[in-house]
Amino acid sequence: MMPESVSRTVRLTTPPGDVNTVHDFLVDVWHEASTVSEIDRMSIETALIELAANVMQHADSDGAGLACEFAIVIDDEAIAITVRDTGEPGEIQLVGAEMPELDAESGRGLALITALVDDVAYSQEDGNNVWRLRRSRVATA
Numbered sequence: 001m002m003p004e005s006v007s008r009t010v011r012l013t014t015p016p017g018d019v020n021t022v023h024d025f026l027v028d029v030w031h032e033a034s035t036v037s038e039i040d041r042m043s044i045e046t047a048l049i050e051l052a053a054n055v056m057q058h059a060d061s062d063g064a065g066l067a068c069e070f071a072i073v074i075d076d077e078a079i080a081i082t083v084r085d086t087g088e089p090g091e092i093q094l095v096g097a098e099m100p101e102l103d104a105e106s107g108r109g110l111a112l113i114t115a116l117v118d119d120v121a122y123s124q125e126d127g128n129n130v131w132r133l134r135r136s137r138v139a140t141a
Contacts, residue, residue, distance in 0.1 A: 006033040009071040014056050022052045022070055033074045037138045044072075044079050047116040047133055051083055054109045059087020059129060076137070078118075083131040089124050 010025040026045055030036065052070070060066045066087040073080045114120050119134040 005076075006074040007072070008032075009069060011067070011069045013067050014060065014065050017068070018056065019049050019052050022049060025070060026072075029072055029074070036074060036079070039138050040079060040135060043116040043135060044081070044133075047113045047135075048081055048083075050109050050112055051131060051133070055083065055085050055087060055129070055131075059085050061088045074137075078137055079135045081131075081133040083133075084125075084128045086127070087129055089129060 006029060008025070008029050010021065012021050023045070026048065030041055048070070052068070055068060056066075066085050068086075069082075069084045071082045110120075113133070117133045117135040119132070121132040123130050123132075
C-alpha cells in the first residue's frame with residue numbers, strides 16, 4: 001500500500017461558519033484519505049465536532065464572533081488536528097476531565113474528546129487559543 005499523507009486546512013468566521021462547516025471539511029478530507037478506518041473517522045469526527053462546538057459556544061463570550069482555523073494532517077501513523085481561534089482564553093483543565101452526571105446538560109466535551117484521542121493539548125499562542133489533538137491510526141488489514 002502506498003504511504004498516505006493528507007494535509008488540509010479550513011478557516012472560518014463565526015457566524016456564518018458553524019459546526020456544519022467543520023463537518024463538511026471532514027467529509028472532503030475523508031474522500032482524499034480513503035484508507036482511514038471507520039473507527040478512526042468516527043472518533044476524529046466526534047472529537048473535532050465536539051471541540052468546534054465548545055469553541056464556538058464558550059470562546060465567543062461577547063457574541064461578536066470569532067475566527068477559527070482547523071488543520072488536519074494524516075499520515076500512516078496518526079491523525080493530528082490543530083484548532084486555532086481568536087476567542088477568549090478559557091480556564092481549561094485537561095487532566096482529570098470526567099463525564100458529568102447522566103442528567104447534566106453540559107460538561108461532557110473535554111471528557112469525551114480525551115476519551116476519543118490519544119493526546120489533547122491546549123495552549124495560548126500569539127493571542128490565540130490553540131488546541132492539538134492526536135490519534136494513532138488503527139491498523140487495517
